[in-house]
Amino acid sequence: MTNENVLEALKNVTYPGFTKDIVTFGFVKNVVIEGEKVAIVIDITSSAPEVKAQLTDEATAELKKLGFATVEVHIDAPQAPQQMSNSVSGKNIAPHVKNFVMVSSGKGGVGKSTTSVNLAVAMAMQGKKVGLLDADIYGPNIPRMMGVADQKPEIQGNKVMPLKAYGVEIMSMGSLMEPGQSLIWRGSMIMKAIEQFLRDILWSELDVLVIDMPPGTGDAQLTLAQSVPVTAGITVTTPQEVSLDDSRRSLDMFQKLHIPTAGIIENMSGFICPECEAESDIFGMGTTIPVAKEYDTELIARIPIEPAIRVGGDTGKPITYFQPDSQTAKRYQEAASSLLQFIDKVQAEGGADNQAIQPTTPPGVSACSTGV
Ligand SMILES: Nc1ncnc2c1ncn2[C@@H]1O[C@H](COP(=O)(O)OP(=O)(O)O)[C@@H](O)[C@H]1O
Numbered sequence: 001m002t003n004e005n006v007l008e009a010l011k012n013v014t015y016p017g018f019t020k021d022i023v024t025f026g027f028v029k030n031v032v033i034e035g036e037k038v039a040i041v042i043d044i045t046s047s048a049p050e051v052k053a054q055l056t057d058e059a060t061a062e063l064k065k066l067g068f069a070t071v072e073v074h075i076d077a078p079q080a081p082q083q084m085s086n087s088v089s090g091k092n093i094a095p096h097v098k099n100f101v102m103v104s105s106g107k108g109g110v111g112k113s114t115t116s117v118n119l120a121v122a123m124a125m126q127g128k129k130v131g132l133l134d135a136d137i138y139g140p141n142i143p144r145m146m147g148v149a150d151q152k153p154e155i156q157g158n159k160v161m162p163l164k165a166y167g168v169e170i171m172s173m174g175s176l177m178e179p180g181q182s183l184i185w186r187g188s189m190i191m192k193a194i195e196q197f198l199r200d201i202l203w204s205e206l207d208v209l210v211i212d213m214p215p216g217t218g219d220a221q222l223t224l225a226q227s228v229p230v231t232a233g234i235t236v237t238t239p240q241e242v243s244l245d246d247s248r249r250s251l252d253m254f255q256k257l258h259i260p261t262a263g264i265i266e267n268m269s270g271f272i273c274p275e276c277e278a279e280s281d282i283f284g285m286g287t288t289i290p291v292a293k294e295y296d297t298e299l300i301a302r303i304p305i306e307p308a309i310r311v312g313g314d315t316g317k318p319i320t321y322f323q324p325d326s327q328t329a330k331r332y333q334e335a336a337s338s339l340l341q342f343i344d345k346v347q348a349e350g351g352a353d354n355q356a357i358q359p360t361t362p363p364g365v366s367a368c369s370t371g372v
Pocket residue numbers: 105107108109110111112113114115141267268269303304305306307309310311313314
């Protein structure tokens with residue numbers, strides 16, 4: 001029996017809640033074989049006892065199948081963190097950033113990047129030092145949405161200066177690649193890219209780094225939770241039932257990774273008539289409230305379908321900055337305030353105990369001359 005045989009067998013052990021195995025994730029740190037006995041060290045980020053138990057059981061079973069008489073599995077996991085409920089590995093590879101906010105969604109196209117941009121801009125307008133990291137390496141849209149698509153970041157030694165717009169520091173794979181170029185990412189490359197974004201970008205001392213994640217619940221999410229303590233997770237969804245199924249997966253992932261959930265942003269929720277300001281229901285409104293309850297969290301904002309939001313994204317002029325008096329900008333500002341309060345609460349209480357933020361009550365649909 002060689003170390004390779006052992007690692008091969010451990011590839012059958014997947015990390016709970018993910019499709020990847022612990023060897024591919026790089027969690028198996030040490031293998032020692034002495035005759036009939038094997039000892040391994042697994043270094044994980046979660047302090048959840050059920051994760052440890054499951055990994056121990058499965059790894060032991062796999063190694064017994066190889067014929068070892070004695071199997072010792074040592075799990076190196078952080079102690080239940082005191083400061084932050086998910087402080088994961090206790091590791092922070094970007095220590096000058098005080099808070100990390102993960103913006104996730106079960107699927108693409110629901111407005112994750114739009115939400116990340118407008119929340120980041122709103123917090124900067126409220127006087128916070130904010131960064132915006134585009135971790136969606138498959139579809140990096142942040143440079144365009146922030147109006148910096150034609151700028152190239154300055155390199156200093158082996159570090160990269162973030163770009164800056166509307167008071168927000170920005171970094172994206174899109175800014176490091178040639179326009180139109182695409183890369184085929186393997187899991188390990190994604191993990192490396194995310195780590196480098198945190199380690200090798202010269203972020204200032206930030207109050208908040210907003211991270212626009214790739215859609216879904218995969219390697220990027222786990223890598224992030226492994227590398228830094230994520231203070232708050234936000235799930236973006238649209239109100240249709242099919243989207244809600246996807247957003248459940250995203251909320252479930254926050255729970256598995258011990259990320260305190262700030263709440264759900266219901267995007268493309270209703271339409272506000274530009275003439276009479278009445279709000280009408282297009283895809284449904286408020287449908288996320290029961291899902292939020294299911295996961296013991298809150299609906300933190302409902303953002304209507306608004307042509308100006310899309311135009312703002314396409315032209316790199318976020319609505320929150322350019323039309324600060326619009327209904328939509330006000331909702332982003334309120335969502336940003338709720339998020340900042342949530343972050344303060346997590347920091348103060350070390351609580352996974354999510355804050356109750358009342359959703360805006362969907363106003364009734366009133367008769368409107370435009371007939372929408
Ligand atoms: N509330 C909204 N009203 C109108 N258009 C929106 C709204 N939210 C997002 N969009 C548009 O929908 C498209 C997808 O949004 P995007 O933020 O890129 O989604 P994701 O990052 O989840 O893939 C973009 O063109 C964006 O401008």
